[in-house]
Amino acid sequence: MIHGGLTTDDFTGAVTTPIYQTSTYLQDDIGDLRQEYEYSRTANPTRASLESVIADLEHGKHGFAFGSGMAAISAVIMLLDEGDRLILNSDVYGGTYRALTKVFTRFGIDVDFVDTTHIENIEKYIRPETKMLYIETPSNPLLRVTDIKASAELAHKHGLISVVDNTFMTPYYQNPLDFGIDIVLHSATKYIGGRSDVVAGLVATANVDLGAQFAFISNSTGGVLGPQDSYLLIRGIKTLGLRMEQINRNVEGIVQMLQKQPKVQQVFHPSIKEHMNHTIHQNQAIGHTGVGSFEVKDTEAAKQVIHATKYFTLAESLGAVESLISIPVLTTHASIQSGVRAKEGITDGLIRLSIGIEDTEDLVNDLEQALNTLK
Numbered sequence: 001m002i003h004g005g006l007t008t009d010d011f012t013g014a015v016t017t018p019i020y021q022t023s024t025y026l027q028d029d030i031g032d033l034r035q036e037y038e039y040s041r042t043a044n045p046t047r048a049s050l051e052s053v054i055a056d057l058e059h060g061k062h063g064f065a066f067g068s069g070m071a072a073i074s075a076v077i078m079l080l081d082e083g084d085r086l087i088l089n090s091d092v093y094g095g096t097y098r099a100l101t102k103v104f105t106r107f108g109i110d111v112d113f114v115d116t117t118h119i120e121n122i123e124k125y126i127r128p129e130t131k132m133l134y135i136e137t138p139s140n141p142l143l144r145v146t147d148i149k150a151s152a153e154l155a156h157k158h159g160l161i162s163v164v165d166n167t168f169m170t171p172y173y174q175n176p177l178d179f180g181i182d183i184v185l186h187s188a189t190k191y192i193g194g195r196s197d198v199v200a201g202l203v204a205t206a207n208v209d210l211g212a213q214f215a216f217i218s219n220s221t222g223g224v225l226g227p228q229d230s231y232l233l234i235r236g237i238k239t240l241g242l243r244m245e246q247i248n249r250n251v252e253g254i255v256q257m258l259q260k261q262p263k264v265q266q267v268f269h270p271s272i273k274e275h276m277n278h279t280i281h282q283n284q285a286i287g288h289t290g291v292g293s294f295e296v297k298d299t300e301a302a303k304q305v306i307h308a309t310k311y312f313t314l315a316e317s318l319g320a321v322e323s324l325i326s327i328p329v330l331t332t333h334a335s336i337q338s339g340v341r342a343k344e345g346i347t348d349g350l351i352r353l354s355i356g357i358e359d360t361e362d363l364v365n366d367l368e369q370a371l372n373t374l375k
Contacts, residue, residue, distance in 0.1 A: 069187025
């Protein structure tokens with residue numbers, strides 16, 4: 001994270017990559033480029049530095065930086081052609097659901113939403129038109145775990161492109177490419193940046209052909225990340241490990257308290273032994289996400305808890321140094337129909353936490369006193 005990639009500057013000797021705030025580059029002669037840079041939509045030194053780091057961290061060969069997590073997801077879907085289908089875990093992030101059902105269907109790309117926690121469910125939906133298997137693990141917001149290795153093997157058996165959204169785990173704790181996955185992506189707005197000051201998306205792959213396709217899509221559609229934001233992500237990555245370690249300490253304390261709280265109906269987090277596919281998660285990750293969810297009676301009770309907290313900020317997003325709290329049915333998953341949410345277990349009283357790096361005792365006490373305000 002600190003020494004990976006190409007993060008120093010050979011030209012000046014700068015220890016960190018400078019912000020190359022330029023759109024175009026001098027050519028010594030027609031087509032005779034310096035350092036292969038011609039136009040910053042195609043390549044920029046600051047962005048290239050970041051892309052080399054994410055490739056290293058995910059044990060891949062090619063990295064790509066986009067203007068948002070959704071831009072990265074869109075680039076992945078652009079690998080498909082009209083008439084193709086993809087399989088996606090049914091409790092997917094609302095923004096991904098919206099893009100696939102409201103945008104990409106207009107271009108003849110269809111999706112099957114499947115409970116991927118049981119690998120046999122996936123195979124039932126594979127048909128000749130299916131070209132991609134896309135999973136979040138753990139998922140958002142119920143933290144359901146899918147077997148990465150089994151998914152990769154199934155995808156390769158049927159000739160599918162396999163994709164894992166690794167946003168919740170980060171490359172510090174989980175590396176899907178090591179299990180045979182073709183593509184890993186991140187909403188780098190979250191843990192990678194870690195400071196709620198940048199919106200970005202990252203993609204990594206070890207496949208040379210897919211790397212060439214991503215380079216073409218990135219240059220052709222132009223959803224690339226700017227140099228200032230690329231610099232901020234490089235800076236954020238350097239402290240990723242330290243942040244995730246403290247977040248894991250906080251997770252342990254908060255989950256233990258929630259499990260003992262009589263006002264809490266259910267707690268969702270992969271660290272809990274009773275959590276679905278807990279053992280699978282232990283085998284494919286070496287730590288835990290800072291995202292967790294729990295249920296209270298209803299939306300009004302959830303609002304009361306949120307308003308009673310002092311150290312949890314009511315805000316969307318996740319993965320920052322400050323702890324965040326939200327109600328998925330009113331925020332991140334509001335774009336999903338209520339019937340679909342209910343089927344997936346995303347209830348009106350579900351509260352999602354993004355646990356930050358504050359003092360563990362402060363966070364536990366704050367959330368406990370907020371829950372104690374409920375009758």
